[in-house]
Amino acid sequence: VSGHERERLSAYLDGELVPGERAAVEAHLQACPECTAFLAELAAVDEAASALPAEAPAGYFETFPARVRARLQPRRAAFPVRRVPVWTWAAAAALLLAVITPLTWREIRPAAHETRTSEPPASAAAVPKTTHQDRQLEEAAPAPGAGPAPPAASRARPSAPAPLRRAERPLAAPPVTEAAPREERDQATEGGFAPEPSAAVGGVVPQQAASREKAERVAPRSGITAESAPPVMSAANAGPEAALASRQAEEDAFRRLEAVRPRTPEGWRRVREQWSALAAAEADPVRADEARVRAIVAALEAWRGGGGEGDEAAFRAQAESYLRRDDARQRPRVERLLAEATARPAP
Amino acid sequence: MGHSAHPPQAGAGPDEPFLLARARQGDLAAFEEVVRRYQRRVYGVALRIVRAHDRADDVAQEAFVRAWRSLDRFDPGRPFGPWVCRIAANLAVNHVRSPRAREQGLPEGHAETPSADPGPLGAVLDAEAKRVLDEAVAGLGPEQRAVFVLRAVEEMSYEQIAEALGISQGTVMSRLFRARERLAKALSPYLGGAATRGKARTS
Numbered sequence: 001v002s003g004h005e006r007e008r009l010s011a012y013l014d015g016e017l018v019p020g021e022r023a024a025v026e027a028h029l030q031a032c033p034e035c036t037a038f039l040a041e042l043a044a045v046d047e048a049a050s051a052l053p054a055e056a057p058a059g060y061f062e063t064f065p066a067r068v069r070a071r072l073q074p075r076r077a078a079f080p081v082r083r084v085p086v087w088t089w090a091a092a093a094a095l096l097l098a099v100i101t102p103l104t105w106r107e108i109r110p111a112a113h114e115t116r117t118s119e120p121p122a123s124a125a126a127v128p129k130t131t132h133q134d135r136q137l138e139e140a141a142p143a144p145g146a147g148p149a150p151p152a153a154s155r156a157r158p159s160a161p162a163p164l165r166r167a168e169r170p171l172a173a174p175p176v177t178e179a180a181p182r183e184e185r186d187q188a189t190e191g192g193f194a195p196e197p198s199a200a201v202g203g204v205v206p207q208q209a210a211s212r213e214k215a216e217r218v219a220p221r222s223g224i225t226a227e228s229a230p231p232v233m234s235a236a237n238a239g240p241e242a243a244l245a246s247r248q249a250e251e252d253a254f255r256r257l258e259a260v261r262p263r264t265p266e267g268w269r270r271v272r273e274q275w276s277a278l279a280a281a282e283a284d285p286v287r288a289d290e291a292r293v294r295a296i297v298a299a300l301e302a303w304r305g306g307g308g309e310g311d312e313a314a315f316r317a318q319a320e321s322y323l324r325r326d327d328a329r330q331r332p333r334v335e336r337l338l339a340e341a342t343a344r345p346a347p
Numbered sequence: 348m349g350h351s352a353h354p355p356q357a358g359a360g361p362d363e364p365f366l367l368a369r370a371r372q373g374d375l376a377a378f379e380e381v382v383r384r385y386q387r388r389v390y391g392v393a394l395r396i397v398r399a400h401d402r403a404d405d406v407a408q409e410a411f412v413r414a415w416r417s418l419d420r421f422d423p424g425r426p427f428g429p430w431v432c433r434i435a436a437n438l439a440v441n442h443v444r445s446p447r448a449r450e451q452g453l454p455e456g457h458a459e460t461p462s463a464d465p466g467p468l469g470a471v472l473d474a475e476a477k478r479v480l481d482e483a484v485a486g487l488g489p490e491q492r493a494v495f496v497l498r499a500v501e502e503m504s505y506e507q508i509a510e511a512l513g514i515s516q517g518t519v520m521s522r523l524f525r526a527r528e529r530l531a532k533a534l535s536p537y538l539g540g541a542a543t544r545g546k547a548r549t550s
Contacts, residue, residue, distance in 0.1 A: 006524065006528070007520060007521060007524040010520070010523060010524040010527055011505075011520050011523075011524075014498060014504075014505065014523075016504070016505045016516075016520065038531075041531045041534075041535070041538055042527045042531060044531075044534070044538055045480075045499070045527050045530045045531045045534055046498070046499035046527070047499075048476070048477075048480055048534060049480060049484060049495065049496075049499050049500065049530065050499050050500040052395075052477060052480065052481055052484070054390070054391035054394045054395050056387075056390055056394070056400060056403075056404075057400060060390075060400075060404075061383075061386055061387060061390075064382070064383075064386045064390075064407070064408075065379045065380075065382040065383045065386060066379070067408060068379070068382045068408055068411045068412065069375055069378070069379045069382070071408060071412050072375055072378070072412065072415055073375070259373070260372065260373055261372070261373035262371075262372045262373065263371045263372060263373070263418065263419040264371070264372075264419075267371075267372050
């Protein structure tokens with residue numbers, strides 16, 4: 001029996017012969033005990049080999065899924081709600097300070113503003129990342145080459161659910177680069193929430209914008225100091241715990257939605273609707289504004305992600321309607337989205 | 348054979364299409380559950396090809412990471428297991444081929460513990476036969492071994508194997524045959540009558 005014929009026996013065993021060949025092999029097997037035995041032997045080898053143990057050390061599979069997940073967990077925040085933990089600690093410190101030193105507070109505040117606005121971008125970019133207790137390994141996808149420091153990736157809030165997000169796909173939204181008046185920025189800070197370059201994930205955040213925002217709003221570099229605290233005061237005055245709790249719930253809703261990264265146009269359409277609903281329900285104008293922009297971005301994603309003309313139309317309508325609003329805070333960002341969406345990008 | 352070794356674990360929580368749909372939307376918790384269900388199978392493929400735990404661990408993790416990243420290309424109407432095993436097999440072969448792996452050399456068969464369910468033939472093969480077979484599998488080239496593992500253990504079609512390893516179906520057929528032939532030769536003293544007749548025939 002030739003090697004070629006025995007090779008055909010092997011393929012016959014696997015059911016990989018075309019009908020004509022199969023019939024020929026079967027006819028041959030009828031008359032050839034040798035080949036019949038060889039076939040049995042091949043089958044036995046397969047069976048024996050698949051019965052060989054492939055075992056891992058004890059306990060290996062207990063932790064394996066979590067280790068995989070840790071590799072998929074993003075390292076960087078794309079959206080300021082990620083910074084909420086920092087703000088939360090700042091708020092806690094603020095409450096403490098408010099109790100301990102109510103009188104000195106207002107004297108600190110102007111100085112704090114000075115400090116904040118004169119913060120050099122470089123040191124702002126060096127905000128240390130605090131680690132997430134759960135998992136912080138990042139996905140293998142490397143940070144963008146131009147890599148400014150991740151926007152304050154602090155995720156230290158102990159009770160926070162592990163953020164679920166995909167870190168692969170850059171969002172469409174370019175960063176906000178216009179300088180907002182200080183009042184507006186303070187408002188944003190008070191909300192714990194402000195326009196943010198969503199390109200932070202997978203995209204490149206321009207150094208200037210990223211570091212400016214950090215310098216303005218994010219964590220103090222050496223522990224919790226007064227400089228980040230004042231904006232919280234109004235909420236605290238209204239009833240500290242209650243205010244914090246409700247704010248926390250709102251932020252969680254934003255954060256959950258922000259973490260949704262659908263892979264399909266349908267998914268993005270749902271996300272768009274949810275952002276629109278959040279925007280409608282949101283009392284805080286800054287957060288409502290951001291939710292509206294998020295809805296526009298989601299509409300764009302639905303279109304970019306393979307959606308049809310309806311998605312394009314929805315995106316344009318949503319963006320144009322936003323630009324007609326008197327209270328639109330992020331015109332340049334949305335105008336840029338519109339300008340860049342002249343054609344569907346290559347998938 | 349192979350498939351009975353990794354039951355789909357039906358009835359253990361949400362069904363697979365649901366989990367995969369969630370995972371496709373970016374739900375890491377859902378994907379973690381999918382990993383939990385397929386980890387042994389993927390690790391098994393990896394270990395059988397790379398022949399060392401630490402490397403199999405690397406490969407298995409990487410296979411799931413790649414699967415996650417490619418979920419939007421995965422057809423949810425098809426079973427996830429073969430798909431992720433193909434990814435693992437491809438990674439495993441590349442891993443064994445890598446210069447670093449070559450430097451380290453192939454280990455002498457992995458540490459063995461008796462299998463809980465050795466299967467019908469495994470039951471009659473004594474420990475010595477297992478050791479011999481394991482060494483013979485280790486002695487195959489990585490490409491041959493990968494083809495053999497995907498067929499014998501994972502019961503994949505030639506088409507699936509060809510796709511997983513980036514080779515033609517004809518190459519799958521010939522590599523598989525050569526692998527089986529070598530293993531049969533090594534195992535023949537333990538295969539009783541079939542082996543005897545096989546020896547007479549080998550010329």
